Amino acid sequence: MSVSEHRVSLLAQSAADRAKVLVSMATGDRIFSTVTRVCAYGVLLLLAGIMLSLVIGAWPAIQAFGLEFLVTRRWAPQLDEPVLGALAPIYGTLLTSFIAMIIAVPFGLGVAIFLTELCPIPLRRPIRVAIELLAGVPSIIYGMWGFFVLGPFLAQHVEPAIVWAVQDIPVLNTIFGAEVISNISLFNASLILAIMILPFITAIAVDVFGTVPPVLKESAYGIGCTTWEVVKNVVIPFTRVGLVGGIMLALGRALGETMAVTFIIGNSFQIDGSIFSPGTTISAAIASEFAESSDVHRAALMYLGLLLFILTFIVLAAARLMLARLDKRAGA
């Protein structure tokens, strides 16, 4: 074989190798892109799967109680013909989340304002990390702490004083009234929820406050505004949409929180207007009763789960849309 012949055959071989490599690369690329696409669409399937599985599980209860489930106050699974209604857990869920928001929103915003406007710079990071770590503590720890530490403390030292102080004032003595003050009550659950969602609100508010252009703040300071005036007239109006979005995200969290409230709410299906008496939430009812339930009772708990999912879905969707609007503006 001459040298030139050898070169030609080598070239032919490398061209064939090249073609082979290119084909294998193209196949690899196609496979990889398909796999990633399937995984991404899997997220959509997950949502569909959750909905479907809840509806199927709840179907016997949906058939038995229909929409009246939403307004029925009685919860009597032990009867031969069980009467089950979601009014008490819905009431408890909305009430505890509402009280928790009333407590946590001013606190969370206060901390965020302190961190972004007032705090000495070397302290900013440690405080922020500490608050964010508070968000990482598992919810069962909050529940346990509330059950063993906070609940007894409130029942012995705080709640009797409040009950005594308002006993002769109409309306208030219903809201804050209690015949027996125990460690478990709607109020204790709300307080634990508030402690839990405080770091979420702070973290989001700090992020949202960060989107205010420094020029805006500086010009307000430049015309002689105090820090409070800058916060009130520049920072908060500028970030209003994002703040509401963040607060609703925290609300979504509070509505569905399970382990933090289950221990200290008592899982009692009553509505008596007092926040110092035991109650229940949707998630607490599911967590306490699901394992021991059967048939229609179990389906009714699934039905509760479905309601909770729809409720949180609406709240979270609204929150995300609001936050997205802020992102768009910050990007523009």
Next chain:
Amino acid sequence: MAMSLCLAATVIGIVWLFLILFSLVWNGVPHLSLSTFIEQTPPPGEQDGGLANAIFGTLLMTVIGVGIGAPIGILAGTYLAEYGRYEKLSPTVRFINDILLSAPSIIIGLFIYGAVVVPMKHFSALAGSLALAVIVIPVVVRTTEDMLSLVPNTLREAASALGLPRAHVVWHVSYRAARSGIITGVLLAVARIAGETAPLLFTAFSNNFWSSNLLKPMASLPATINTFINTPDTNMKQLAWTGALLITVAVLTLNIAARALSNSKHDK
């Protein structure tokens, strides 16, 4: 005036963290000993016992949950950031993912109960792991997409200009540039599921003895704490505090590790 209120709010917020940590240490440490790690969970009335089977169950289910959830999450995040960044369906996927990210975990438990436990007819560690995987996926999708989006496009273009197919660009350029960010996301996901209780209550359920069978119920630390809190037995309550201390320390360590990792990246 209003500003001092903000200061007060911050002080109170931080005091909570220390109060909780303090009561965990105060109640958890006295009972912490070697037997916590090597003995099984006790029945009511006994004076000793540990948490060995619960610790093992938590470790096993967390590992399997992340093992299933993280790859799916990373791949889905890759699609959103690389192949499908501008596709029509991608904003919907992002939106749904964000909602699943904050969906109540007890709903995930109900979902896996209906989808896995009912067809299998009994509780199993596998179902628990799957429930945890469902929680991992949205966390990892979100961080992976965010981290890949931070990779400068010039890097990708340079690689593409050399003739590399897209898959190679992703594997050898994007993943390498975003590696520590993606690992941070996975660590955060581990921290999130290690303390999850609600989705395990009616998927993995719990038991009182050593089990490594994935098709049988399996104890986990959070589920054990949940059971032990509600007993009148003081020994079990003590163990619940010890378990709570262990899980909090583990979760906080993971969080701090994830934070340190993402910071070391920013410093470069």
